[in-house]
Amino acid sequence: MNQLNNVLTLFFSLLVEAMPFLLLGVLLSSALLLFVDERKLIAAVPRNPLLAAFVGSLIGFVFPVCECGNVPVARRLMVQGAPISMSIGFLLAAPTVNPIVFWATWTAFRDQPEIVFMRVGFSLLIATIIGWVFSTQKDLRPLLQPAIARSMPVPRSRSRRRKKHEESVSDLLQSGTFILGQSGKLQLDGDPLETAALMANPVLSKPIPVRLQMMLDNVILELRELGGILVIGSAIAAIVQVSIPRDVVLNLGQNNVTSILAMLLLACVISICSTVDAFFALSFASIFTSGSLLAFLIFGPMIDLKNIALLWSVFKGRAIFYLFALAALLTFLVAFLVNLYVS
Amino acid sequence: MAPTASSRFLRPSHLPFIMALIDVAAILTWSLLLLKFCWTKEINLLLHPDYVWLAYTAGFFLMGLGLFKMVQVLGRLLNRSSRRVKRSQSSEAISHFSIFPFGSAVMLGVALFGLSFTPQPFASQTALDRGVMDTLTLTRSQPQSFRSKSRPEERTLTEWVRTLNVYPEPDAYKDQKAKIEGFVIHIKDQPDDVLILSRFVITCCAADAYPIGIPVKLKGSRSAYAPDQWLRVEGKMATQTLSGKRQLVVMATDLTKIPKPDAPYEY
Numbered sequence: 349m350n351q352l353n354n355v356l357t358l359f360f361s362l363l364v365e366a367m368p369f370l371l372l373g374v375l376l377s378s379a380l381l382l383f384v385d386e387r388k389l390i391a392a393v394p395r396n397p398l399l400a401a402f403v404g405s406l407i408g409f410v411f412p413v414c415e416c417g418n419v420p421v422a423r424r425l426m427v428q429g430a431p432i433s434m435s436i437g438f439l440l441a442a443p444t445v446n447p448i449v450f451w452a453t454w455t456a457f458r459d460q461p462e463i464v465f466m467r468v469g470f471s472l473l474i475a476t477i478i479g480w481v482f483s484t485q486k487d488l489r490p491l492l493q494p495a496i497a498r499s500m501p502v503p504r505s506r507s508r509r510r511k512k513h514e515e516s517v518s519d520l521l522q523s524g525t526f527i528l529g530q531s532g533k534l535q536l537d538g539d540p541l542e543t544a545a546l547m548a549n550p551v552l553s554k555p556i557p558v559r560l561q562m563m564l565d566n567v568i569l570e571l572r573e574l575g576g577i578l579v580i581g582s583a584i585a586a587i588v589q590v591s592i593p594r595d596v597v598l599n600l601g602q603n604n605v606t607s608i609l610a611m612l613l614l615a616c617v618i619s620i621c622s623t624v625d626a627f628f629a630l631s632f633a634s635i636f637t638s639g640s641l642l643a644f645l646i647f648g649p650m651i652d653l654k655n656i657a658l659l660w661s662v663f664k665g666r667a668i669f670y671l672f673a674l675a676a677l678l679t680f681l682v683a684f685l686v687n688l689y690v691s
Numbered sequence: 692m693a694p695t696a697s698s699r700f701l702r703p704s705h706l707p708f709i710m711a712l713i714d715v716a717a718i719l720t721w722s723l724l725l726l727k728f729c730w731t732k733e734i735n736l737l738l739h740p741d742y743v744w745l746a747y748t749a750g751f752f753l754m755g756l757g758l759f760k761m762v763q764v765l766g767r768l769l770n771r772s773s774r775r776v777k778r779s780q781s782s783e784a785i786s787h788f789s790i791f792p793f794g795s796a797v798m799l800g801v802a803l804f805g806l807s808f809t810p811q812p813f814a815s816q817t818a819l820d821r822g823v824m825d826t827l828t829l830t831r832s833q834p835q836s837f838r839s840k841s842r843p844e845e846r847t848l849t850e851w852v853r854t855l856n857v858y859p860e861p862d863a864y865k866d867q868k869a870k871i872e873g874f875v876i877h878i879k880d881q882p883d884d885v886l887i888l889s890r891f892v893i894t895c896c897a898a899d900a901y902p903i904g905i906p907v908k909l910k911g912s913r914s915a916y917a918p919d920q921w922l923r924v925e926g927k928m929a930t931q932t933l934s935g936k937r938q939l940v941v942m943a944t945d946l947t948k949i950p951k952p953d954a955p956y957e958y
Binding site: 353357361363371458459573577585630 | 752
């Protein structure tokens with residue numbers, strides 16, 4: 349009975365601590381989704397792939413979306429012709445590298461501020477590296493779902509012959525859809541209606557009262573979804589903390605390698621929202637190595653079960669596997685180095 | 692969104708309304724739950740006091756959000772025009788994927804349960820499970836500076852433990868007066884006249900609560916003081932060897948049973 353009460357107390361403690369942060373995250377991400385035009389962001393991004401990946405990873409600081417909001421935004425970025433490295437950098441880093449997550453992590457780990465800074469720094473590093481790696485694939489379209497690929501701009505440098513051919517033929521004679529008002533030529537092969545739906549932020553053309561109403565609806569929609577997952581995540585954390593024998597958890601959690609593997613697996617399965625995952629990790633702070641906590645905090649927002657479902661709407665399986673493998677390996681490496689040399 | 696029921700009374704066109712009503716109910720119940728925890732002071736068992744304002748703010752915000760949405764939903768219900776709901780949902784679908792549509796029902800259930808649930812502070816068994824012996828005289832926080840009370844008898848249990856962290860030699864505190872409060876833990880392999888006076892420390896919320904404690908040497912058997920009993924112990928500090936380790940111990944001269952405090956954790 350006592351154990352059950354402890355589980356429930358822990359469960360509600362996690363929920364009550366996390367709820368305000370979840371609310372703030374949902375509010376800001378809804379507001380930004382409805383009021384910010386990504387096209388202006390794209391115009392300001394440097395063309396160098398490494399720099400673009402870095403800048404893309406930093407966009408979360410002005411555009412704090414959590415891991416459910418970032419997929420639609422990253423998708424719009426790609427369709428609107430943003431550099432691949434920027435889109436991937438944004439996709440992986442935005443849920444972690446943003447002020448709300450920083451504050452929440454700070455709240456949870458006041459006693460270990462190094463965790464907060466390492467979380468942000470390493471997320472930035474890993475997202476930039478993966479963005480850079482993906483930029484070597486000049487034409488990303490074979491890795492994307494057909495609907496997205498058809499809506500992407502045709503890369504200008506596929507081959508010299510093709511380029512020559514394109515230049516010699518008038519724009520008016522080429523098939524596909526052209527977007528008016530874009531600087532330069534933006535040729536799309538897809539169905540114009542489908543493209544328009546993917547491309548434009550669907551809300552920006554609407555009057556303010558309608559936007560506010562849609563923002564409210566979006567807040568409730570995200571709250572429903574993320575709140576439900578938060579409940580499940582908190583329940584798992586509370587049950588694990590109370591019911592699994594201390595010896596088992598200590599053996600697993602104190603080893604430099606197994607602790608990281610366990611936390612990577614947990615991060616992938618639990619799919620807790622990045623705004624509140626610091627509180628979840630906190631409940632393991634006394635028994636797991638610092639590196640493994642970092643692994644949870646870095647990897648969870650990048651790839652987890654919920655996120656894979658969302659990523660599937662943009663990428664084909666092969667690309668998701670690359671993202672997953674690169675993120676997992678780099679996170680493991682970083683966490684292992686932290687275990688060996690920092691903590 | 693596929694209809695789940697196809698009876699005459701629950702037509703597919705009703706589904707958005709039912710979903711919206713569950714959303715409203717979940718939001719309002721969560722607001723009540725947060726405010727209930729705040730008003731009954733049970734929040735002290737869940738959160739560090741620095742963050743109680745967050746729970747208050749979230750409670751009032753959710754109340755506002757829920758009431759506003761309720762007025763909208765009921766207004767639509769009265770007008771019997773479901774078109775606007777449908778339209779707004781289809782436009783949302785462009786920018787947002789739904790993979791967990793039952794979230795509101797889950798949240799509603801949890802909040803309803805929470806309204807009838809009274810959290811309990813952690814007790815001696817939890818302290819043993821969390822290894823009170825490993826962390827007996829360790830606090831996890833490493834403050835850069837803190838001011839210890841100059842009069843030793845004014846130090847709380849936590850202040851004693853932090854002082855010990857900084858200067859662990861037990862003999863340095865010999866014969867200093869002590870007056871500390873906490874709950875009782877019995878540790879099996881310790882002598883019958885020794886108990887641990889313990890408290891939980893939290894830095895954020897109950898999830899990171901960890902126990903600290905100081906051994907107390909009694910004049911008689913510890914069986915007079917059951918585990919989890921809250922005590923005020925007065926006495927003098929001394930050094931004893933317990934579990935093969937030289938430790939600071941309170942030689943108790945006076946023990947008073949006290950009620951469990953409203954805020955049982957230290958910070």
